[in-house]
Amino acid sequence: MDEKVRRNVLGRIPYGVYVVGVRRGTGEISAFTATWLSQCSFQPPRIMLGVKAGSTGHEMIESDRVLAVSLLASGQKDLAGAFFKRPEVGPGTLNGIPYRPGTNGCPILGGAPAFLECRVVEMLGGGDHTVVVAEVVEAGASREAPPLTLAETGWKYGG
Numbered sequence: 001m002d003e004k005v006r007r008n009v010l011g012r013i014p015y016g017v018y019v020v021g022v023r024r025g026t027g028e029i030s031a032f033t034a035t036w037l038s039q040c041s042f043q044p045p046r047i048m049l050g051v052k053a054g055s056t057g058h059e060m061i062e063s064d065r066v067l068a069v070s071l072l073a074s075g076q077k078d079l080a081g082a083f084f085k086r087p088e089v090g091p092g093t094l095n096g097i098p099y100r101p102g103t104n105g106c107p108i109l110g111g112a113p114a115f116l117e118c119r120v121v122e123m124l125g126g127g128d129h130t131v132v133v134a135e136v137v138e139a140g141a142s143r144e145a146p147p148l149t150l151a152e153t154g155w156k157y158g159g
């Protein structure tokens with residue numbers, strides 16, 4: 001296989017951009033930007049997400065096996081860009097961005113047009129990212145909005 005072509009072709013797979021909220025115990029929350037996310041089952045309703053091995057988000061998902069996905073709207077690149085590093089937690093804010101805890105305790109961004117709350121059912125490791133399969137246990141939407149896509153941001157993750 002030609003590695004250059006492989007990278008080029010994998011880099012063409014289209015993705016959305018999300019902020020994944022996580023928690024550990026009762027006192028600790030965090031969030032990270034993710035793009036490798038897809039629905040993977042109608043019934044039960046499940047999503048799968050590639051989570052970077054060894055990252056804080058990975059550790060926290062492994063620990064409490066819950067997460068929340070804030071879907072982002074077109075134009076919310078700045079919001080996504082705020083979660084490449086572990087955010088500073090303030091009163092009701094992450095990196096100064098308002099959030100609220102979901103019913104499972106994971107943070108959901110206030111500005112997100114829609115969200116999912118999930119419980120993890122499977123973690124399939126082996127590569128530099130773990131495939132986290134999670135069941136959707138709650139969902140909400142405050143408005144219709146075209147999604148933020150990786151293509152819109154100009155960022156790359158994949159290849």
Ligand SMILES: Cc1cc2nc3c(=O)[nH]c(=O)nc-3n(C[C@H](O)[C@H](O)[C@H](O)COP(=O)(O)O)c2cc1C
Pocket residue numbers: 032033034035036037050051052054055056057083084085086129155156157
């Ligand atoms: C464009 C972009 C997309 C990303 N997508 C993912 C993703 O799908 N899954 C993931 O675990 N990390 C993803 N990351 C990395 C996380 O946003 C974050 O940098 C990482 O969780 C921090 O790891 P650390 O705890 O080791 O610092 C992405 C980063 C960028 C810049």
